[in-house]
Amino acid sequence: MKxxxxxxxxxxxxxxxxxDKVLHNxxxxxxxxxxxxxxxxxxxxxxxxxxxxxLKKQDKKIKIGVILLEVDAxxxxxxxxxxxxxxxxxxxxxxxxxxxxxxxxxEQIRLIHKMIEQKADxxxxxxxxxxxxxxxxxxxxxxxxxxxxxxxxxxxxxRFCFIGQEGERAGRVGxxxxxxxxxxxxxVAVFTSDGHEQQSFSYNKRDKGFRSMVKETYPKMHxxxxxxxxxxxxxxxxxxxxxxxxxxxxKGIFITCxxxxxxxxxxxxxxxxxxxxxxxxxxxxxxxxLKEEVVDATITSQLKIQGKQSIEYLxxxxxxxxxxxxxxxxxxxRILLKECIY
Numbered sequence: 001m002k003x004x005x006x007x008x009x010x011x012x013x014x015x016x017x018x019x020d021k022v023l024h025n026x027x028x029x030x031x032x033x034x035x036x037x038x039x040x041x042x043x044x045x046x047x048x049x050x051x052x053x054x055l056k057k058q059d060k061k062i063k064i065g066v067i068l069l070e071v072d073a074x075x076x077x078x079x080x081x082x083x084x085x086x087x088x089x090x091x092x093x094x095x096x097x098x099x100x101x102x103x104x105x106x107e108q109i110r111l112i113h114k115m116i117e118q119k120a121d122x123x124x125x126x127x128x129x130x131x132x133x134x135x136x137x138x139x140x141x142x143x144x145x146x147x148x149x150x151x152x153x154x155x156x157x158x159r160f161c162f163i164g165q166e167g168e169r170a171g172r173v174g175x176x177x178x179x180x181x182x183x184x185x186x187x188v189a190v191f192t193s194d195g196h197e198q199q200s201f202s203y204n205k206r207d208k209g210f211r212s213m214v215k216e217t218y219p220k221m222h223x224x225x226x227x228x229x230x231x232x233x234x235x236x237x238x239x240x241x242x243x244x245x246x247x248x249x250x251k252g253i254f255i256t257c258x259x260x261x262x263x264x265x266x267x268x269x270x271x272x273x274x275x276x277x278x279x280x281x282x283x284x285x286x287x288x289x290l291k292e293e294v295v296d297a298t299i300t301s302q303l304k305i306q307g308k309q310s311i312e313y314l315x316x317x318x319x320x321x322x323x324x325x326x327x328x329x330x331x332x333x334r335i336l337l338k339e340c341i342y
Contacts (some may be wrong), residue, residue, distance in 0.1 A: 014037060
């Protein structure tokens with residue numbers, strides 16, 4: 001026969017509310033009592049009733065903070081979040097949506113604290129890679145506000161889970177493609193979004209994976225120093241023009257971030273479509289550049305699925321107390337060429 005919370009409380013000699021605190025890892029229980037209650041829970045294999053929990057949640061508003069970066073990916077991610085939310089129509093879920101200019105660490109911190117003040121039950125965050133962001137994520141964990149990081153991640157935090165592309169592997173895929181396109185020879189430029197101190201964890205991983213693949217497999221290729229753009233249109237355009245003027249023997253451009261449209265525009269203006277370009281995502285403007293053979297390959301990270309899974313895993317936890325199978329949930333890596341487009 002299944003054991004109940006009441007029975008666990010009687011065996012442990014505590015109040016039912018104490019058992020509830022242990023089950024949900026809340027404060028207000030001494031370490032000795034917590035261990036005693038947890039031992040009983042483990043011995044009897046107690047699991048909360050997900051249906052009962054869900055019924056309780058139906059009468060309560062669930063507040064979800066969504067803080068995304070003001071970059072190309074945000075619309076796809078938000079679309080996925082809204083699609084995933086449709087599966088929870090029987091619950092009263094409020095989305096509190098904000099965007100942050102990139103890379104404004106202080107503004108992102110301010111918005112996270114705003115979510116805390118507004119009593120968010122959970123937060124979906126595209127974090128800037130900064131120790132200050134790590135600290136505020138850990139602070140939320142202490143308040144039992146789970147944070148799901150989506151698309152970008154930050155190293156060393158206690159976030160609930162990460163959903164996105166496996167950056168280093170995706171970078172190695174880019175390196176393999178570039179090496180084959182160039183027959184293993186030539187100078188290659190890399191466009192990234194940030195500088196060294198706050199470089200996005202995902203973009204940094206792509207950059208690292210690309211360089212390691214080229215170094216290991218195509219020693220006659222030379223990868224130039226990464227060019228920072230902050231995904232700013234004017235900066236991308238200017239840096240592309242400077243690059244083409246300076247590097248007469250440039251054979252390839254690898255773009256870890258947004259700004260592909262601007263790079264493609266400059267290449268077409270200067271008649272440099274012969275330079276091989278590899279980038280990420282399947283935005284309409286990128287698919288058009290693929291058709292025009294300005295972009296040679298793009299590697300998608302399934303942004304809409306990232307958004308959809310972020311809300312699903314968060315609400316599964318908040319409603320059913322169901323945790324994701326692992327802390328890193330990677331979306332599939334897909335390569336698109338001109339021939340893939342109908």
